[in-house]
Amino acid sequence: MVDFVGKDILRVDAFDKALGSILYGPDQNIEGALWLLAKRSPYPHARILSIDTSQAETIDGVVRIFTAADIPGENSFGIIPVTKDQTLLAKDKVRYIGDAVALVAAYDLKSAKEAVDKIKVNYEELPAIYDPEESLKKGRILIHEKGNLLCSSRIIKGDIEKGFSNADIIIEREYRTSRLEHLSLEPEGGIGYFEDGRIVIIASTQNPHYDRDDVARLLGLSPDKVRVIQCGTGGGFGGKLDISVQGFIGLAVYHLKRAVRMVYSREESFLTTAKRHPLIMRYKTGAKKDGKLTAVKVDIIGDTGAYASYGLAVIMRATVHATGPYEVENVYVDGKMAYTNLPWCGAMRGFGVPQIAFAHESQMDILAHELNIDPIDIRLINAFKKGSVTATGQRLDHSVGIKESLYKIKEIRDKYSWSKKKGERLGTYIGVGVGSMWYGIGNTGVPNPSTAQVELLPDGSAILYTGAAEIGQGSDTILLQIASQRLGIAIDRIKLVRGDTLYTTNAGATSASRQTYISGNAVMDSIDHLEDILKAEASEQMDLPSSELIVKDGKIFSIKDSSKSIDIFELVKICNKNKVRVIGEGRFDPPTIKLDPETGQGVPYATYAFASQVSRVEVDTFTGFIKVLNSASAHDVGKAINPKMVKGQITSGVAMGIGMALMEEFVPNKTKSLKDYYIPTSMDMPEIIPIIVEDKEPTGPFGAKGVGEPALIPTAPAIINGIYDAVGVRITHLPANLERVIGELLKKEGA
Amino acid sequence: MRDFEYIAPKTVKETLDVLDEYQEDCKIIAGGQSLLNILKQGLMAPEYIIDIKNLEELNYIKFDEKDGLKIGATTTHRSVEFSDTIKEHYNVLSEMERHLATVQIRNWGTIGGNLCIADPTGDVAPPLLAMDATVIIANKDGEREVTVLDFGVDYYETVVGPNELLTEIRVPVIPSNTGIAYLKYRIVEGDAPIVGAAVAFTLNEKGACKKARIGMGGVAPIPIRAEKAEKMFEGEKITDTLIEEAAKVASEETTPIPDIVASAEYKKRVIGVYVKRAAKLALTRAEKAAN
């Protein structure tokens, strides 16, 4: 039989994408669809005294203008059930520049724009808060009624004071990161219409079932009255997990019962969608002379901006991952997430781990230099192995490939003698930096199941039904490869029905690098159930007990007498004749244990991905310009279902990591369009060596874990540590942009 | 973008007549690579757009040993980049064009448009300043020649009047024993430079500096020359030390505008670095030309 797993199978979306025929959110159109455009707040914090739409309504082409009063259900949404604090259309207050206060439906965009200008909103400005630490001080104006602290998270293990008193060296530093923009090339967009008593929304999204549920909630409808169909989605990176156009489209269709469309301009996308949380991370790390860590104490303050979105998940993940992939006996981590009147922050590739990895890997690098230990060796001394216990008290019993990843990058670094700094010249210095990471697959200590169905058809083909959103990362192909391998049916004989809430069930979000592991397992489970159905039918047909039957090579055999067999598709024909569909329903929820609210002890994730990266960088000390020359990244993915796609994710992560390390910073009120925000171009990419490490995860489909977010995480630390190696200055505030690098260099010169 | 009336004259004469008629109510578009963004943002809302993009009369690159180079205003960046004439006699312009914005922008944008939009970070002006280039500005009644140095008035503002059209860029013949280099500093390829420096050195028979020109972009409301630094070279043997000192002086001649990318102090620092680097390269080239 041909293998479909572990092979570089051509992606199933290949042709549509090469031809440009795939339709994304902004490409969706229905003849006569009305245009929607939101009126947004110019103030960061203000009370709404009144909204006057009368003049706007008289504009030719305007069909209807909606305000909060038109929202029939709960005017609050948010991805995490316990923190739904965002209004679709602001009712009493606006909390950031860009908060929507009204929605215009018009025959054309020009009229909609005119109407938006003519809507008069009377505001009473309130003092605004721009700093998360300021926000948590007593007596500050409240951004939300419940207070300015969104949530906190704590991990306590061992005796932190004892850990420091046993240390030979203690390193204390503060690290900061910036707000980042996802900048998916596709801006948010979609259409909606009314059909069969349902509101249908076709949009670009990472999370169709969540969209359906929150839109239904906003509209006071039961979820089955809303159907969300995921169209081509041009990148997400976490930015399309929250609802954007979906809520507005739902509201307009609810009232107008006619087709509408909404597409964000790049500027609107910048202004109003989620950002990466900036974190302030205060680290105190203790170690013995031999490099062994004795204690890690971390204080984290995050800025979630105006709304919660994924803030809770980000602070939990940051605290859980704060030690890095290392054994530490004594740990104390305290994380707080505060509201401010700045653009709201949500999920972005890595949920807080890219930020925290920058900090813990900087600490490791400082220790290595202070103790005069090779930076890779100090990580090897401390790295998790099978049997290690994490800060949350979780014992890692299998698939712990961190050491392997370190060996791999050491091999590359030494093979090419990167440490020899070849190519240095006056004013331009070369350095080599290392970064490692661990990343828990799936959501943190909460149920996050996926479901799937697999159906067999009498013509020898199959259908895979999944709610898992394909956003470019490749889940369509990966899930089909898994189904194909498990069923023994060629991949081109399996049809995919994906991301339509009417025909597929909830697979959870395409986030947390979870679709291969969790939805892959749901696919596996559905085929287990499918086989049970087939065996039950075969049992009747063959007059043998099910327990005596096995499925192999497209047939069902008797274990006792292999001459007795029946073709599975014969069984399908029989079942179909009896009006029974042969469809297996599968589910997988990773086994986790909720974290204790006081100590953070528990099992936050069923499995972790591990990775290490070494990057070679060149620093121009006259200008502060940094060029990444080479990079080798080794990722333990458990098992690469499609090695080519895994390697593609690794180069992808390096690109985004270069942006995060060196140039990306969303400055509220200043960053308005692409010209104010830099992302790496083809010219900024180093030579990349992607390395796959496969320490199989026994609970994963064919041993697989995940790679989407891990790909990014070790990059920024490797680059920052490389800068130190090159010129001896330590950047503690990302990005290491020109001014920061020059500033540190001048400080060093001065000293 | 606001609606406008669209007029695409067929000749320069016709263009000048139309300009004379509509004056302040109209705006000229050539490639529109900057202007369209300005219109989209509503920063400008002219009643008439006069389209000269396809005015073939102004699409030329001519050279003769007496008058030097003449480039028609609607010549695209790509045409300048690939012109054999320019590669042979004014290679610095070809080098500059190769890294101006992106291929897409160079294919549609024009050299005249780049000058007229008067973005202080524009790539075209600094090397033209280093070569004492001039432009021809025409109106219905005639034309005038203005140096590139006098062309800019302020941030996004030039001496071109409402009834006038920039028709041609002229670059004098490059004297023998001359080396010219343009280097710029930017965060990512394709983006506007933070600063740019063009340096031209002409050496005398003894190898000392006969004439120096330093054009700088991104460090003042308009492209400027570092005239004090230039004077430091003249008559002197150019050494690394002299370059170092002159670069400092050049940096002091700037008045950069801070923006989201860089502070004024940073730009001041980096222009010094780039004047220095461009000077070293220009010197190498001049020495090579002299040998």
Next chain:
Amino acid sequence: MKKILNVTINGTPYEIAIKPKTTLVEVLRNELNLTGTKRSCNAGGCSSCSVLVDGKVVNSCSVLALQVDGKEVTTIEGIADGAKLHPLQQAFLEHGAYQCGYCTPGMIIAGKALLDENPNPTKQEVKEAIAGNLCRCTGYVRIVDAILATAKKLQEEAK
């Protein structure tokens, strides 16, 4: 106040009445439903909307449609030869030179413009040719590989 635009798009002549302020990308996407040309920044900063005008690659968001009067425009829809993919499209598939696919049409157009002009580019020249085409997914590595591989293939075929 509408003006008539006469333009050939992917070999088919069109006569379209448009407002003068209409950009080329708007004509393609809104008037002709050629949605393969993507719009992302709408300000010439990402080149997702790349098309060929008389064989030269341009940002269709930054070209006034009336300026292409009488010219030939090629979009991603005009690259394949019927059902047969263009060698560049084929190479993008084989190399996995895309993830979300949103920048892909622009990349393929930019790649084609390069190879038409310079059939044997160096890696550096390929990188420069697509420097304006932003991609947030792939890290560009495989896009560069796919263009280089196509160049090699076309060169061999031409022999």
